[in-house]
Amino acid sequence: MATESPLTFYEEGLPGVDISALCGKLIVVEGPDGVGRSTQTTLLRAWLEHQGHAVMDTGMARSALVGKTIKQAKLGNTLGPLTLNLFYATDIADRLENEIIPALRAGFVVLTDRYIYSSIARAIARGSDPAWTRALFGFALRPHAIYYLRCEVADLLPRVVYARGGFDYWESGMDVRLGKDLYESFVRYQAKVMRALDSMAPRYEFEIIDASRPPEKIFADLKSRIDKLLKGKNKKGKRQAAPRKPVAKEVVPVAAPEAVEV
């Protein structure tokens, strides 16, 4: 549980943007690549609409301003880690100002598949200074809830291989090449991203969801949390139950050699 209404910005926020009358709920689903975020957000949207809530869902690189540009830039071979990071910051700012905040003003439940936390974690995994990166994303709105779908890198492997048919260049951090091939780089890169997300959990008050369980169990868990949130049963300041798994445990599956510093 990150905050109760009224919504606030993390830091100084977006200049010229009025957030005084936002009556919707901002819910974030976070987690590594292949953990099942999009499956869950699709299910949640249908369930929320069935309950009579108006839902707007959004996700990375979907902004009108830079969404297409990011996708094109990722096809080329010249996109540097810093530029990628700032592209995502631009994307989130544009969606906040033109989609998320207007929807919240209209009383929607805004369900976002990833938010600033993935961008921060990926930037840190690529060698960015954590304090600089957090300050960069200080313009963002503090959500009502952040559900961090957490599992181990080993749990991601079957999903990536079976559901997607293989490893993606960017999801494997091949731009910073952490291993000899896609597999090795994927394992090390995802472990780095997860360590970064784990370390951010207390600061940003993530609710940690054990994502090593089957999708229907995860869905039931999320439903009951969101149900409480929407019915106002989550009182301000009340902390969530302890995570089911130890947070900062570093697990690198298979015999992958030591991670190389970027």
Added chain:
Amino acid sequence: MRVFSNRKFPGKLIIVEGIDGSGKSTQLSLLSQWLRSRGFGVVFSEWNSSPLVRNTTKRGKKKSMFTPTTFSLIHATDFADRTERYILPPLRAGSIVCADRYAFTAFARDVARGVPRRWVRNLYNFTVRPNLAFYFRVSLDVALGRILGGRDALKYYEAGMDLHLSRDVEESFRLFQGRIIDEYEAMIDEFGFKVVDATLSIEEQQTQIRKIVEEELDLSHADSLLKSPWRGFTDGNGIALNLL
């Protein structure tokens, strides 16, 4: 707060700043030609010119899609791409990098648009402090006269029309660029700008600038800088000897 990284490079970074119509681009292009003719490896980088980002910025401007925050971020993205590809690697190799506008443009413009000063300074601290920064000081009237002399109309964002300061374009330009000038003036001491009186003749300004560059960068003893392999074929003024 630390602004800019403190990394040191064999190369040298020279930048120019000033409002639109101050004549800084003309001066920088004359300077870089002169440096090339002296045999130095010169790389030129312009604000808003990253091949990855430029078209997005153009489209966003054309469709008035920007807010102060996204305007600031897209320019930082453009700058990050140029830093990663065209500014830092040549500096490491020993080039003189000449940049037409630098992070200070964002510090002045974005703050004039209402973006928090602390945030935008943090935003750019991935880049390096220039070895020399020239600020071209010019009055609003002179700048306006030069811009309107060269083309038909003031541009929407250049006049700060997105801020709704005035419905009159020229009045909006004055208010917005006036704020930018205030921001520049306040940065002179903070960042050690060399102030150039941009109402002097082009030749006079260029003479001053070359003198400052020569002295400050100690060009005749700058051993870390790349030198052209064809230097022997040109005289001191950069004119190829075999053409004389």
